[in-house]
Every structure is written in structure tokens, then in C-alpha cells.
Amino acid sequence: MRLLFASLLGLCLLSSTLSAQKETTETGMYFIGFSDKKDTPHTLEDPSTYLSEKALIRRALHDSQVNEMDLPVSPAYVTAIAETGAKIWLTTKWMNGVVVAAAGPQVEDIRKLSFVEKTELVAPVQYDRPSARPVIPNMDRPAPELEPVPVRKNLYGYGWKNLDQMEGDSLHMWGFRGEGVLVAVFDGGFPYVNYKDFLGYPDASMVPASYDVVEQDSTAYDSGTHGATVLSTMAAYHPFFFIGTAPDARYILFKTENGKGEHRLEEINYVAALEIADSIGVDVVNSSLGYTTFGIKEMNYTKKDLDGKTSPASIAIDHAFERGMIIVTSAGNSGNDKWKYISTPADAKHAFSIGALNSDGSRAYFSSFGPTADGRIKPDVSALGVDVTAITASGRGITKANGTSLASPLVAGLIACLRQAVPGATNQELLDAIRQTANQADEPDNERGYGRPDFAAAYRLLMMSRK
Template identity: 60%
Template sequence: MRIVLLFLLPLLASVSLPGQAAAGSGLYFVGFTDKNVDGVDYPFQLDQPEDFLSPRALARRDKHGTPIEKLDLPINPAYERQLHDLGLSIWLRSKWMNGVVIVATPEQLGPVDDLPFVDTTYYAAPLQYERGARLPLPAQLDRPAPQVASVPVAEKFYGFGWKNLQHLQGDSLHRMGFRGAGVLVAVFDGGFPDVGYKDFLGYDQEAAVPANYDLVEQDSTALDGSTHGATVLSTMAAQHPFFFIGLAPEARYILFKTENSRGEHRMEELNYAIALELADSAGVDLVNSSLGYTTFTDSTMNYAYEDLDGRQSPASVAIDRAFARGMIVVTSAGNNGADPWLHIGIPADADKAFSIGALDDTDERAYFSSLGPTADGRTKPDVSAPGVLIAAVASNGQGLTAANGTSLSAPLITGMTACLLQAVPDATNQEILDAIRATASQSAAPDTATGYGLPNFMAAYRYLRQDPE
């Protein structure tokens, strides 16, 4: 994993409580052959999706004409019981991957492999946390939305957030009243300390955040850890008039900690995929992911450029599955354009990922912004946004940060996409992304450096409304 941001200036799937793990324990993914949904003990039915999907998730699928299928059904609890009978504890569950992450030693894997319903097992990460796990709570969408100050859409009132907004022609959408209201956004990152400050989410207390999940430590909150997530979030959600207003201050945000600051392993990709499942179940419309995977602490897990076909990583596969269910996943292309890797990372290689490159102050590719195409020749990045000296709120809500990176480019696009989703609520996710590409600065000649170029969100709105320029 590499969190794709460079600071320059200061300015759940349910879990079982892990017992005392044996020495040498690690986290292993165990994939099942099927879900045996026709078995006598299987408790879920395709014609009763309300048992495992929220009303909001079902409404989004109805809008996109997406049927409920076996992939959406939870894993078979009878399979879990047999793993428990072997003395193993479940760390995470995945219905889309049809498997679980277990805590085990290498010696314990033999009996697991012998189970008739087990298809595959592989090592994901060392066990680094022995924290008390919790069952993740459903998103509390009945909690009040943040109270957003009604201020004129002008530089004086938007403060340091104005340049971000105007560069993407988002000020026109804000003047029309489209600031992300009614849109549910998930943010995947390494932590979100201090987001209870009104400067971030408009809530008086952290408990009012609709939901937050820590898939890494399995503890009670994601509102701690790396400050990276809080910085990313601020570009969208901050709402402090005269100092900083973000690009989608009226959207609602669900926060996921998927990144482990103690090391880089494939487990983070599993966290990412499972976070997408949770986001889908909660009814999330839009995801921001300022993350990328290329090389790892354990070098045997490293990817090669030839792997970037959108089918090798569970994170990339999960993005395509999320898109098929009506979601939009915006992800950073990566900051490797000036180092030997050079190319985009995973999951920016996913076919349906909206992968974002970085531009400098002349709207040319920033020197660090990763290059496409994918290994199978698809255009990436999709579009590019400002990514050099981008203003953001400091993680404690008490000052300003200026930062470089596609980590900042991605949330700028996410924030404006939230406004576009509000402005054209009948548009599908494919129509939204097609409109952004079709009206970007290089729509006639996309390339492997900046994709379709710099978006113009007011033009995208007109395109969707079929209004004349």
C-alpha cells in the first residue's frame, strides 16, 4: 500500500472476537467453493434482500436496474461454524469474494485446506493487533445531516477552498444550490482523527457521523490513526465560512480505515474490497479512495506492471462489482510518475475505477503523477485534477495544509461528482462519468499522461441536461 499524498507545507463485515492467538499467527484468506444457498440451513433468500441490504442500497440498485444475485448473499454460516470447530477465529467476512479472513498459524492451514467447501487459502498479513473486535453498526442515516452555513458563493466566503472549486468550474453548480445534498460518500483511508470539529463535517460531536469502520484494528472507531484521511476529507467536507469551504459540504460521509500504518501487505486490498461491500450495503453513492498498491513490506507480494489488467487484485475486482451495483469509485492514479515504477497503481487499473491524475499550476501533468495505460491497453488515468500545493484543512481543524499528490486530486473530483449527482439525480453512474469525460479538456484526444484532461463540471451538467453551451 502507498497512501498517495506528499505533504509539503504546514499551512464492516462483522467480526468474531479473536482469542489469544498462537505464536506465529497471521491473517489468511480462506475462499469457499460456493455458498450452498439451497442447503437446508442457509438463512438468506434472494427474494428477501432487505435482510442483508439497506433500503437505500436497494433503491440505488433499482435505479440502475441491477438485480440481486448470489454474489450479494452473505456467506454460509455453516462454513464458519466448521472453521470455529477447528479452533480458528474469523477476522473479516466477504460475501463478494465468498470467503473469510482467519487468524491462524501455517500449521493450522492443513485441516482448513482439507475442508470440502474450501477452494483456496493464502497468506494476507502478519497479525499485528489483538484488539477487542466489534460488530459494525449499520449506518445511522436517520441522524441529522450536518448544518451547513448558507453563504454567498464567492472567494471571500469560501476562503482557501475557493481555488479548488473554481478550477473545476464548480462555483456555478454551487450557485445553483448543488453542494452535494442527499449524496452519501464513503472515504477509504488510513485514519480520520479529529473530524468531530465543525471545520470538517459540520457536526457538533463525533457520534453524529453516520458511520465509521476500522477494518484494520477492529476497534470502536476509525476517527483516529493517520492524519492523511482527515486531510483528504477536508477538501470535500470542510465548512468554515471565511476560512475554508469544501467542494461538497452538504454531502454525508461514511469513513473507513482500511490502511495499516504498521506495514504494507495484501491484507489492505482485502480491507478495501470488504469496505466496498459495506459501503454498498449502506447505500453509498460515491467512494473516494486516495490509496494505491504496487509494492509491499513483504516483497513476495509485489505487483509487476503486467499485473495491471484490473483482474488481479480483489480491490480492483470489487470496484467493478460496486460499479455494477450503481456506485462510483474515484481513486488516485498514483504518485509514481517520476520513479522507476512510473505507472498507475492498483486499484486504479480497474475497468470501472474513475482514476485521477494530478495537474500542476499550468494544468500540465504534475511530474509525479503516474502514467497509463493499463497493462491491457486501456486509457488511464481517466481525468486529471489539480494536485500541486492544494489547500486543505490541517488534521486538527486548526490551520491550513498545502500538499501535493493524486491524493488531493481524487477528492476534488469526488466532491464535484457529489454535486453533479445531486444536480442530475436521474443520471446513472455510467452517464455521470461519460459526461465528465466528454466535457473535459482533452475529450477529443485522451492520452496516457492526463487521460481526458481537466474536467469542467458545469459543462458536464449541461451535457447531462442537454443544454446548449
């Protein structure tokens, strides 16, 4: 997985140079796929045991029925896997399986189990954890209570440019700043976010919940600065210094990026985070991440894999969309590279993929090109991605950053505001309105998609269509 800042920032993680491992003799991380969900204690008739009330309300709006994919995996199968001596690392109900840390002989024993359909090496072992099973922390945290203030240009400080290029200031002026909307952010770590002044919360206890999917032994408030910078463009609230595009939204932070190397396991981390986000009722996800090449070259994607049906993360995005969520993701920073094209999961049919623009509206030189392998237009829209103002990871200063990583959260934050503004609209209706009112909606292309959004126009279109 790559964090999608432009390379000139020097913030991308170095790819691992680990050679391919022989899975029969060396310890590795393996995905184990199950044949069914036999003997799960949960039922379709009572989804309240695995889906929150907020998740069920969101699904009802989208007429999304709970189905077998939503059921947690069979605990009997998980126990049988653990009895081989393998350590259970992750469980995933949408992929119906587990990730384990196991040696070759254990993998052979696992393959002999009658319910096992698939075993696949997804990464070398790079972390350890004291617990035998993954432990997911409590995600139910209180919403921040920010003192309402009038919308004025000088109030936003360095954040004004990020907002007004897409007419987001109009949404804020009309009272829509993301209140009541739950946003998840997938990234590589969020240092200093638990310091109360980072997001402008009046008390540190109001800091968003988080989950380190990668290491599972700490919060997500560590590792690289990428996630903190991305988050600040949406969530920061420092009147007269910097206000983000959705300061009133609630944020759940997921560390899914492995700082020790690039491997397919990160895609399964992504799936697991999406499942949790769905279950707690997340409305909008921002992921400034992408997958193309890995430390084990046999895992690399080719351009024909950009079909929305190959990457587990891309497939999971479509599952999340069917359940009423909106997944906003960076298109990629390979426009000036040999690869040139978007990365996964921006290729997903229902991923809202964001390209990067210069301040004059032209495509930033690094912004990746579409289309997908099956000919769909990508990116969907594009936003400012050059000299984007953000809060430094320490929370105490301003930085300028480049990349589709920055364009994506600017859009995601304003989608949260639009979700608040038109709560009865479906995710498809919201995204269609954004495309239809963007500045090159009549002639979309594979450089900028439908162009730069106009969120005030999208709101008006949605309201007119609902009369």
C-alpha cells in the same frame, strides 16, 4: 497499500521489512475461500435483510439485479472455520470467504474442510481483538443540517481555488453541494474528525459514522493524518475560512490502511469496505490509496498485473460499479519513479482514476502514467494536485499538500454535487459526461487522461441529453 500523497510531504507510511513467513509453521492472516454459499439464511427474494432501502433504490436506477454474490457467506462455514481455533477477522461476500488469524496447524485443518477452495497468506498477524467475530458498527447516522448561505468567492476562503478550477462554483451556485448524496472515504485514519469544528457541523453528534476495518477495536478517528486532510477538501464547512467541494454530502469513513506494514490484506480490507458501502447505499467513494509493492516481496505486483482483473480491490470496484456506485481513486504518485505507472486499483475498468496537475494545467511531475496492461487509457481525468489547500488534521488551520491523493477528493466531491444535480442519471452517464467535457476530450492521453474536468459543462450536457 500506499497513501498517495507525494513523497515530499513525508506522509507516506514506511513499508514493512518483514520477511516472508512459512505458513505451515508461523501464525499469519489467511484468506479462506469458500466453494459456495450453502445454507445461508438470506434469500435473493428478500434482499432487505442485507441491503438497505437506499442501496436497493440505487440498484433499481441502474437495473442492477441482486444475485448470489450479494448473499452473505454461509454462517455454517464460518462456524466450522472458527471451530479449528482460528479467529475470524473479516468476512467478504463478494470474494465468498473469510480472513482468519491462524497458526500453521489450524490452516492445515482448515484446508481439509470440504467447502474450502483456497487458502492464501495475506499478512502477518499485527493486531489483536477481544471479540471472536468482527463487529460492524451502526452506519445509519443523521445528515448534517447546515445553514444555507449564498455562493460568493470570499465565502469559500482558502477553498475557492480548489472549486473554481473545475467550474465547481457553478454547481454550487445552482444549489448543488452534494445534499442527499452518501460518500464513503477509504483511507488510513481520520484524527480529530470527531471534533465538531472539523467539518463545521453545529453539533458533535452529527459527525459521520465510521468503521476501522483494520483494527476493529476503535473508530476510524485515529492513526495518521492523511485521511483527515483528504476528507477536508470535500467535507469541510467553515464559511469565510474554508469550504470543501461537497459540504452538504454525508460521509462514511472507513479505515482500510494498515499503519504497521504493506500487505495484500489491505486489498481485502478495501473489498470489505466496498461491500459495506454498497449495502448501506453509498453513491460515491473516494480512495486516495494504491497498491504495488508489499512487505513480503512475493506479494508484489508487476506491470502486467495492471489489467483490472488481478487485484481483489480492482475486481471489487467493477462489482461496485455494476451496483450503481462511482469509485474515484488516485492514479498514483510514481510518475518520477522507476515504477512510473499507475497503481492498483486505479487499473480497474470502472475505477474513475485521477491524475495530478500543476496550477497551469500541466501534469505534475509525480503523477503516474497509464495505460493499463491491456491498453486502456489511464488516468481518466486529472485535477489540481500541487499546493492543494486543505484543513490540517487538527481542524484548526490550513495546510498545502501535493499528490494525486488531493486531486482525487476534489473530483469526488464535485461528482457528489453532479449526482445531486442529475439524480436520474446512471453512474456511466455521469462519468461519460465528465470525460466528454474535459479539456482534452478530443485527444486523451496516458499523462492526463481526458484532461481537467469542467463540471458546469458536464451538467449542461447531461441536461441536454435528458430533454
